Every structure is written in C-alpha cells, then in structure tokens.
Amino acid sequence: MTLVTKFLGASAALALSAGAALADPAIIFDLGGKFDKSFNEAAFGGATRWAEETGGSFAEFEITSDAQREQAIRRFAEDGNNPIVMAGFSWATPLAAVAPEYPDLKFSIIDMVVDAPNVQSVVFNEHEGSYLVGMLAAMASEDGTVGFIGGMDIPLIRKFACGYAQGALAVNPDATVIANMTGTTPAAWNDPVKGSELTLAQISQGADVIYAAAGGTGVGVLQTAADQGVYSIGVDSNQNYMHPGSVLTSMMKRVDNAVYDAFTAGADLEAGFNVMGLSNGGVGYALDEYNAELITDEMKAAVEAASAQIASGELVVHDYMSDETCPVLDF
Amino acid sequence: MQKMPNWADVVLVPVLSLVLAAIISAIVILAIGHNPIDALGIMVKGALGNSANVSYTLYYATNFIFTGLAVAVAYHARMFNIGGEGQAYIGGLGAALACLYIPWPHWTLALIGGGVAAAVFGAAWAAIPAYLQAKRGSHIVITTIMFNYMAYPLLNFLLNGPIKAGGMEPATPSFAEAMHLPNLSAILGAVGISFSDRGPANFALIIALLACVFVWALIWKTKLGYETRAFGESESAAKYAGIKPTKIIMIAMLISGGLAGMMAINNVMGEAERLVLNAVEGAGFIGIAVALMGRNHPVGILIAAILFGILYQGGAELSAELRIPREMVTVIQALVILFTGALDNMVRMPIEKLFVAFGRKGAN
Numbered sequence: 118m119t120l121v122t123k124f125l126g127a128s129a130a131l132a133l134s135a136g137a138a139l140a141d142p143a144i145i146f147d148l149g150g151k152f153d154k155s156f157n158e159a160a161f162g163g164a165t166r167w168a169e170e171t172g173g174s175f176a177e178f179e180i181t182s183d184a185q186r187e188q189a190i191r192r193f194a195e196d197g198n199n200p201i202v203m204a205g206f207s208w209a210t211p212l213a214a215v216a217p218e219y220p221d222l223k224f225s226i227i228d229m230v231v232d233a234p235n236v237q238s239v240v241f242n243e244h245e246g247s248y249l250v251g252m253l254a255a256m257a258s259e260d261g262t263v264g265f266i267g268g269m270d271i272p273l274i275r276k277f278a279c280g281y282a283q284g285a286l287a288v289n290p291d292a293t294v295i296a297n298m299t300g301t302t303p304a305a306w307n308d309p310v311k312g313s314e315l316t317l318a319q320i321s322q323g324a325d326v327i328y329a330a331a332g333g334t335g336v337g338v339l340q341t342a343a344d345q346g347v348y349s350i351g352v353d354s355n356q357n358y359m360h361p362g363s364v365l366t367s368m369m370k371r372v373d374n375a376v377y378d379a380f381t382a383g384a385d386l387e388a389g390f391n392v393m394g395l396s397n398g399g400v401g402y403a404l405d406e407y408n409a410e411l412i413t414d415e416m417k418a419a420v421e422a423a424s425a426q427i428a429s430g431e432l433v434v435h436d437y438m439s440d441e442t443c444p445v446l447d448f
Numbered sequence: 449m450q451k452m453p454n455w456a457d458v459v460l461v462p463v464l465s466l467v468l469a470a471i472i473s474a475i476v477i478l479a480i481g482h483n484p485i486d487a488l489g490i491m492v493k494g495a496l497g498n499s500a501n502v503s504y505t506l507y508y509a510t511n512f513i514f515t516g517l518a519v520a521v522a523y524h525a526r527m528f529n530i531g532g533e534g535q536a537y538i539g540g541l542g543a544a545l546a547c548l549y550i551p552w553p554h555w556t557l558a559l560i561g562g563g564v565a566a567a568v569f570g571a572a573w574a575a576i577p578a579y580l581q582a583k584r585g586s587h588i589v590i591t592t593i594m595f596n597y598m599a600y601p602l603l604n605f606l607l608n609g610p611i612k613a614g615g616m617e618p619a620t621p622s623f624a625e626a627m628h629l630p631n632l633s634a635i636l637g638a639v640g641i642s643f644s645d646r647g648p649a650n651f652a653l654i655i656a657l658l659a660c661v662f663v664w665a666l667i668w669k670t671k672l673g674y675e676t677r678a679f680g681e682s683e684s685a686a687k688y689a690g691i692k693p694t695k696i697i698m699i700a701m702l703i704s705g706g707l708a709g710m711m712a713i714n715n716v717m718g719e720a721e722r723l724v725l726n727a728v729e730g731a732g733f734i735g736i737a738v739a740l741m742g743r744n745h746p747v748g749i750l751i752a753a754i755l756f757g758i759l760y761q762g763g764a765e766l767s768a769e770l771r772i773p774r775e776m777v778t779v780i781q782a783l784v785i786l787f788t789g790a791l792d793n794m795v796r797m798p799i800e801k802l803f804v805a806f807g808r809k810g811a812n
Contacts, residue, residue, distance in 0.1 A: 150774065176768075176771075177771060178768045181774055181777075183720065183724055184729075187646075188504060189768070191646060270608065272616050302600070302725065302726075
C-alpha cells in the first residue's frame with residue numbers, strides 16, 4: 118500500500134514538474150552534494166523552505182565533476198530557470214564565463230564574487246560572527262585556553278579562525294587559542310573521527326571551549342566535547358540542540374537565507390555585491406532554550422555591545438581574506 | 449573442445465551483459481518511482497541529443513580511452529595496473545608544470561611539450577611499482593593502488609602551496625591563451641561540419657584515437673608486443689624463449705603509466721586549462737572497467753569508452769531532469785561495470801557451453 122502511494126505520489130510530482138512554469142528558480146550544489154550536513158544542505162534547506170512557503174517548485178542539480186560546472190549553469194539557463202543560484206566558491210570561474218551569454222537571466226553565487234551586471238555575489242562576514250563566539254568562548258573558558266577546529270585548510274576557514282581568535286583575545290588578552298585544520302582535501306569536511314581525535318588533542322592541551330568550523334567533521338567535535346565535559350561551539354546552522362548544556366552557542370551563517378532571498382526575489386534579483394554580515398542578520402550567534410543557562414547576562418551584554426559596535430563600523434574585525442594574514446594567529 | 453566463435457566473444461557477451469545491467473537498473477529506477485523507458489530516453493538524448501551533449505560524451509570517452517589503453521597494455525603482460533588514477537593525476541602535474549613554466553608560443557608546441565611531460569610523469573609514477581614487481585616481487589596491484597594514495601597528498605600539498613593560484617580554490621593559475629587546445633568545434637569547423645563549441649571535447653580526442661592505433665600496432669605488430677603477450681600467457685615459457693621478465697614488466701608498465709598520464713592532455717590541457725584538485729575524478733578506475741569490457745583490444749576499448757562516456761553524460765542529464773539523487777546514477781553506472789567487468793564469466797560460461805553443445809550437434 119505504502120509503495121503504491123509512493124508511486125502515485127512520485128508520478129503526480131512528475132506531472133506537476135512537467136507543467137511547471139519556465140521561470141522556476143534553480144539551485145546547483147557543489148561537489149559535496151546536497152546532503153553534506155553543512156553548507157550545501159543549508160542552501161538546500163533555504164530552497165526547500167521557499168518551496169514550502171510559496172508552493173513553488175525549483176530545479177536542482179548536484180555536480181559530480183568539475184567539468185560539469187559550465188554545463189550545469191548552461192543547462193538551467195537554456196531551460197529558462199531564473200534566478201540560478203550556485204553554492205560555493207568554485208563556481209566563480211565557470212559563472213564568469215557563462216553569465217554574459219544570458220544577459221536576461223539572473224545568477225547568484227554564494228561565498229565568492231563575480232563581477233557581471235546580472236550576477237549577485239553573496240559573501241558572508243564570517244569573521245564578525247566568529248569574533249562574537251570567540252568572545253563567548255573566552256568568557257566561558259576557565260583556564261583561558263580555547264580551541265578551533267577547521268575543516269579543509271582554505272582561506273575561508275582561516276577567516277573563521279582569525280575572527281574567533283580576535284574575539285577571544287579581546288575579552289582575555291592572555292588567552293591561548295589553539296587552531297587545527299582537519300585536512301587539505303574536501304574529505305576534511307566529512308571526517309567526524311578525525312574531528313574527535315583533534316578535539317581530544319586540544320582538550321589535552323588545556324582547551325575547554327572548542328569551536329568547530331568543519332562541516333560534517335564538526336559532529337565528531339561536538340560529540341567528543343560533550344563526552345569529555347567541555348564546551349563546544351557549532352557552525353553554519355544552529356547546532357545548540359545537538360548536545361544541550363555542552364554546545365555553548367553556534368556561529369550562524371545563514372546560507373539558507375541567502376538562497377531563500379534570491380528565490381523570493383525571483384527575476385527581480387538585484388545584481389551586485391551582497392554582504393551578509395552582523396548588520397543584516399547574515400551571521401550571528403545562536404541563543405535558544407538549549408544554551409540559555411550557559412550564557413550569563415553579563416556575557417550576553419558584552420557580546421551585544423560588540424555586535425552593535427561591529428554593525429556600526431566602530432569596531433573592525435580583521436578579515437583574513439583581505440590580505441591572507443592574521444595578526445593574532447599563526448597557521 | 450570447440451570454443452565459441454569470435455563474434456560471440458566480442459559482441460554477444462558484452463551486449464548480453466549490458467542487457468542484464470539494464471534490466472536491474474530498470475528495476476532500481478522503477479523502485480524510486482520513475483519510468484525506466486523514459487529514463488533511458490533521457491539518458492540517450494542527454495548523451496547524444498545535440499552536439500554540445502555529444503561533446504561532453506566524447507570528452508569523458510577521451511579520458512576513458514587513455515586510462516583503458518593504459519590498463520590494457522599492462523594487462524597483456526598480466527600486470528594489473530590499477531594505479532591509472534594516480535598516474536593520470538601525476539601526468540596532470542607534468543602537463544601543468546610544462547604549461548606554466550615554459551612559454552610555448554603555440555598550442556601545437558604546448559601539445560607536444562605538455563603531452564610528453566604528462567607521459568613522462570605518468571610513466572615515472574608507474575616505474576617504481578614496476579621495478580618493485582620486477583625485482584622484488586611486490587605485488588603490482590598493491591603497489592599501484594598505494595601509489596594512488598601517495599599521488600593525492602602530493603597534489604594536495606602542491607595545489608595548496610607551491611603552484612597554487614591566488615584565491616580560495618586549490619588550483620594552479622590558468623595556462624596562457626596561446627596554449628589552449630582547439631575545441632572539437634574548431635577542428636570539425638575546419639572540415640565544414642558545424643559542431644557546438646559549448647562542450648569540452650578537444651584536440652585530445654584525436655591524440656586518443658592515435659593512441660589506440662599505437663597500442664594496436666605495439667601489441668600485435670611489433671616484436672616487443674609479441675614478447676609482452678608471450679610473457680603474459682606464460683612467464684616460464686617466455687623465459688625459456690629468452691624473454692627477459694624484468695624488461696617486459698618495466699616497459700609494459702612504463703607505457704601503461706605514460707598512457708594514463710597522457711589523459712592530462714584532455715582534462716588538464718584541453719578542458720580545465722589549469723590543474724585542479726582531484727582532476728582525474730575516477731577516470732583511472734573506470735579505465736579498468738573499460739579495458740575489461742573492451743577485451744583489452746583498442747577497438748573494444750574505444751567502443752567501451754564511448755559507452756561509458758554516454759553513461760556519464762547521460763547519467764548527469766538523468767539526475768538533472770528527473771531530480772533523482774546523483775547516487776542513484778552512480779548505482780546504475782556501477783551495475784554496468786559489475787555486469788560487464790566483474791561478472792563477465794557469469795554470462796560467458798553458459799554461452800560458451802551453449803555453443804559447445806550446438807557445435808557438437810553440428811559435427812555429428
């Protein structure tokens with residue numbers, strides 16, 4: 118019976134998509150795939166949320182090789198999908214090549230900048246959000262040693278680490294920040310076992326708050342931190358619920374909002390530079406019932422004050438990617 | 449005992465294997481709620497429907513021809529080279545270094561220079577496992593696969609440091625404009641055939657076809673090829689006939705590694721025009737299936753490579769069109785590899801028996 122329903126449902130969905138309007142938006146995921154429990158999945162979540170709220174439908178594609186990038190963009194462009202959103206910095210080169218061929222369509226690229234009149238480039242101020250959770254980490258730490266575990270060692274992740282270290286040192290100038298990267302390949306995004314090992318290593322060096330900016334690897338970090346009785350900090354999505362009482366907070370990078378906003382804007386998507394920072398809710402720290410007891414009013418006040426200063430431009434957090442150096446942390 | 453005729457060996461067995469794979473795939477597609485006939489239509493149309501799609505199919509096929517030939521040459525000496533992946537990756541490094549640091553004035557020179565560098569690097573990566581096999585008896589399967597795992601971190605290191613372009617991507621800078629190989633559309637345009645320039649197929653396809661001819665001539669028309677086959681059939685008989693095992697193993701593996709490395713002409717010099725992380729994307733392993741299905745003969749490899757090109761390109765279209773997860777497409781590709789490669793004997797043996805039975809009847 119259930120199988121029959123599934124079949125009927127599937128064929129109904131097929132019939133619907135066949136008659137879908139041409140202007141459906143499209144999203145293309147990066148090599149990690151849409152179920153990577155991290156960046157791509159957040160983008161997929163934003164697209165799904167849009168579809169659920171509007172009842173609309175969207176086209177999607179997961180590439181399996183680098184050679185497919187231009188092909189995937191062209192494919193959706195030929196079908197008239199508008200706008201076409203792509204998640205990940207690797208899309209910059211192919212998008213720069215393809216976008217001028219379809220001046221009537223709108224494109225949106227997340228995490229990278231492509232300078233074309235019909236492309237919206239969405240970048241996040243991850244260093245600002247990381248600064249705030251760095252402050253929280255230093256305030257929660259008892260011995261002044263905090264840890265950072267990154268995924269793949271790329272400038273973007275160093276940007277997280279550098280912002281985090283600046284925040285921690287702003288609260289406690291004597292704080293020690295230990296930073297480790299899981300690896301140098303995309304596999305580093307999904308290696309919870311290695312994440313767990315790195316967590317144990319950092320705990321043995323005295324770290325009692327550990328921030329994981331490592332995609333699926335972070336699951337191992339959070340689990341081990343909970344098992345060992347230290348605090349952890351989640352990333353991208355709100356991961357506070359995963360280990361209540363152990364996850365201090367989460368640095369939220371609202372990739373889902375970026376996709377949702379682009380889909381909502383539809384063909385009217387505004388081209389240009391779109392910086393998602395503290396001032397417009399693109400990044401932030403998560404506060405909910407799972408960590409309410411961990412964040413004291415004093416901590417909250419300090420972070421809110423810094424947040425307001427950053428948003429107003431009074432306090433500038435150094436962005437690692439602006440010059441590929443970090444004044445407070447060596448890699 | 450009478451064996452089955454040649455046509456059955458070359459045509460009937462692979463076709464039956466494919467049909468079996470297609471039936472299982474159809475059941476899989478049916479189980480996830482799609483019509484298998486429609487899915488087949490989308491795959492064929494996606495792979496061959498227009499010239500841009502054909503270009504993608506041929507691009508993948510070009511990769512598989514190189515890696516398939518690499519496996520075949522080694523196999524004729526009964527060396528199972530499953531290090532094509534690493535050899536092609538290192539070949540890519542050779543091609544990239546040649547194109548980045550030598551200012552070739554024209555693409556024809558870059559093709560020769562980059563191609564030779566790719567072949568030399570690929571051959572060098574195969575040389576150590578070959579030497580260990582020839583002199584120390586270390587099993588070639590183990591050593592070649594180990595060398596894959598040494599190629600990955602080496603390229604990781606280089607692409608994240610010494611030869612990395614600025615920015616976030618672990619990749620080298622793009623090669624100079626003058627070194628870009630002509631697209632297939634430019635080549636076919638020169639002889640008056642209009643072909644889309646939106647696909648990645650390029651001049652490397654012609655090199656791949658030449659490589660097929662080279663391998664055919666090498667294996668069946670030269671003394672070295674004869675020695676290689678003799679050694680492959682029986683090492684002790686070959687030794688008795690004065691053939692030196694060390695020499696045959698080394699030469700067969702060097703040619704094999706060189707062919708795998710030359711895949712870089714297609715994916716690095718022809719398509720990406722720079723070296724990116726994980727540039728080979730499994731083509732080295734697909735080469736094993738291509739060689740098995742093509743019975744280690746260049747003609748068979750050419751056909752099998754095009755078939756796998758169709759599977760790759762059509763599979764991508766299938767996942768985009770029906771929004772089925774890409775993992776399902778991998779399942780379908782894996783079924784084809786399973787039936788045509790690994791389970792080859794499952795089809796072959798009954799058919800062989802059938803032919804023997806009928807052959808006896810005819811003789812009576």
